Amino acid sequence: MFLSWIYMNYTAVQIIEFLRSRGHRITKVRSAMLKILAHNEKPLAVPELIERLKEAGIIVNKTTVYREIEFLQSQNMVKSIYLGEDKKRYELVGEDHHHHLICISCEKVEDVELSNDLTHEEKRIQKEKKFKIQRHSLEFFGLCRKCQ
Amino acid sequence: MFLSWIYMNYTAVQIIEFLRSRGHRITKVRSAMLKILAHNEKPLAVPELIERLKEAGIIVNKTTVYREIEFLQSQNMVKSIYLGEDKKRYELVGEDHHHHLICISCEKVEDVELSNDLTHEEKRIQKEKKFKIQRHSLEFFGLCRKCQ
DNA sequence: TGACATATGCAACTAGGTTGCATATATTCG
DNA sequence: CGAATATATGCAACCTAGTTGCATATGTCA
DSSP: OOTTGGGOOOOHHHHHHHHHHTTOOOOHHHHHHHHHHHHOSSOBOHHHHHHHHHHTTOOOOHHHHHHHHHHHHHTTSEEEEEOSSSSEEEEEOOSSOOEEEEETTTOOEEEEOOSSOSHHHHHHHHHHHOOEEEEEEEEEEEEOTTTO | OOTTGGGOOOOHHHHHHHHHHTTOOOOHHHHHHHHHHHHOSSOBOHHHHHHHHHHTTOOOOHHHHHHHHHHHHHTTSEEEEEOSSSSEEEEEOOSSOOEEEEETTTOOEEEEOOSSOSHHHHHHHHHHHOOEEEEEEEEEEEEOTTTO
């Protein structure tokens, strides 16, 4: 079931069981963070994560959160992105390679996929520029439905 | 000559003359910063800018640099971007809408243009998601010719 | 239940960035 | 040219995100 982890979206509970099966300890911070990340509609930065934890009754030191994020990344459960800001945001790893629509008014973030991906462009660039592309980031900034 | 400023690339000296003609003072920090930005191959962050100024014999306080950047942005001479980092970088405004190839080994940055721009995708997204796109950012990360 | 590896908190630190206020300087005008 | 003055600059103090070392607490397994 978990062999093809990389290609699937799982719930917090499934991730927790997987980590437990690998011999990792399940603490209240760890499971709460996974639940928050799983239920949250947009990638979260550490200060926000700390706030959500507090709302859930868990007062936690920022050091702990940074180290937990580090751990979850090492387990390939979480990945980080920059959304045109000075801080990293984190989300659970998922199946699809998606991009983001970021509302410059209310800061809501939606996912979006391209109908034609950038593979063709990347091949062209690779050839013309002799630059070996490993990944890209693409975000759209503008106004969401409500804020227009 | 300067009416179509937005669509052209100018040299530091031309920008300086333009600012002077608009009644702005030309200080050694201002002209040095413009020269550094004009000659630099990649967008610069403030700490780097301070370093280059020092190399040019100009010891300057970071507050001054931040305020000068702010001024140059208000004059539409400089724009900021995030290149998947925690800090902003700055470059002179230019004619072409380009993207970046960022080497994850040596951190060199090259400009690149798409052969098909994203207009078509943006129209589709705008319609499907009811999201009014104002701008996008697209960067490619990988290995440059030398670092492969 | 105890042992022990792992998780957590705390304090001190770093780097990028901002603000208020006092001082210096580029330009304009007499 | 030399003053007046608006603008530019420096400084100190502050903020937020993120990191590190070390001591303490806790989840898990035997």
